[in-house]
Amino acid sequence: MFHELKVSNQHIGVITMDEAQAPAQTRTEENIIYIGRKPTMNYVLAVVTQFNSGIAEVTIKARGNSISKAVDVKEIVVNRFLPALKEKGIRTSSEELTNEDGTRSKVSAIQITLMK
Amino acid sequence: MFHELKVSNQHIGVITMDEAQAPAQTRTEENIIYIGRKPTMNYVLAVVTQFNSGIAEVTIKARGNSISKAVDVKEIVVNRFLPALKEKGIRTSSEELTNEDGTRSKVSAIQITLMK
Numbered sequence: 001m002f003h004e005l006k007v008s009n010q011h012i013g014v015i016t017m018d019e020a021q022a023p024a025q026t027r028t029e030e031n032i033i034y035i036g037r038k039p040t041m042n043y044v045l046a047v048v049t050q051f052n053s054g055i056a057e058v059t060i061k062a063r064g065n066s067i068s069k070a071v072d073v074k075e076i077v078v079n080r081f082l083p084a085l086k087e088k089g090i091r092t093s094s095e096e097l098t099n100e101d102g103t104r105s106k107v108s109a110i111q112i113t114l115m116k
Numbered sequence: 117m118f119h120e121l122k123v124s125n126q127h128i129g130v131i132t133m134d135e136a137q138a139p140a141q142t143r144t145e146e147n148i149i150y151i152g153r154k155p156t157m158n159y160v161l162a163v164v165t166q167f168n169s170g171i172a173e174v175t176i177k178a179r180g181n182s183i184s185k186a187v188d189v190k191e192i193v194v195n196r197f198l199p200a201l202k203e204k205g206i207r208t209s210s211e212e213l214t215n216e217d218g219t220r221s222k223v224s225a226i227q228i229t230l231m232k
Binding site: 064065066067068071072074075079090091092093094106108109110112 | 180181182183184187188190191195206207208209210222224225226228
């Protein structure tokens with residue numbers, strides 16, 4: 001019931017998956033990595049690159065079906081690349097979106113924060 | 117890379133999704149709800165029923181693609197049915213599984229614990 005929402009961009013203040021894919025690799029903003037439809041390793045590398053550039057804290061965000069991929073990204077980053085990282089916290093939430101036909105749907109979201 | 121694993125039951129000590137679906141509604145064990153391929157609301161009702169039967173703490177567990185559904189279940193339980201519940205913690209992990217062809221794969225898992 002939460003899946004495959006058609007989202008009208010005007011109604012939501014957050015970045016959508018398609019926007020997240022537009023620039024170079026993955027869109028980053030205030031040390032946030034938004035998980036979209038790219039291969040998991042793209043996001044893993046984005047997180048690792050952020051930490052290697054000296055940033056002390058990175059948040060991985062995802063909605064709907066991408067939540068599973070966000071957990072994959074976190075597990076791969078910590079287990080394979082940066083085992084010294086600490087988990088600052090995992091939060092889940094519900095976001096209300098307006099569909100193209102004007103109806104409103106809720107979608108679950110996750111936010112995983114890692115720090116050096 | 118973590119998705120659609122064919123798992124040989126002999127090699128893993130944990131319950132698989134298919135086993136989880138076998139009995140009546142959803143298999144529960146020590147107040148654990150395993151998320152599988154049933155509709156989200158089945159698991160929501162399983163969690164709500166556990167709490168209504170007097171249990172003080174319920175853990176929602178999922179692996180792979182079902183992780184997103186586990187977050188949906190938690191959000192629906194808390195937002196729509198039992199707003200007084202507290203979140204005891206969310207943990208992610210990696211589990212290594214042996215595929216049918218003998219190769220080994222890792223799959224991400226999530227564990228969400230709610231309490232009264």
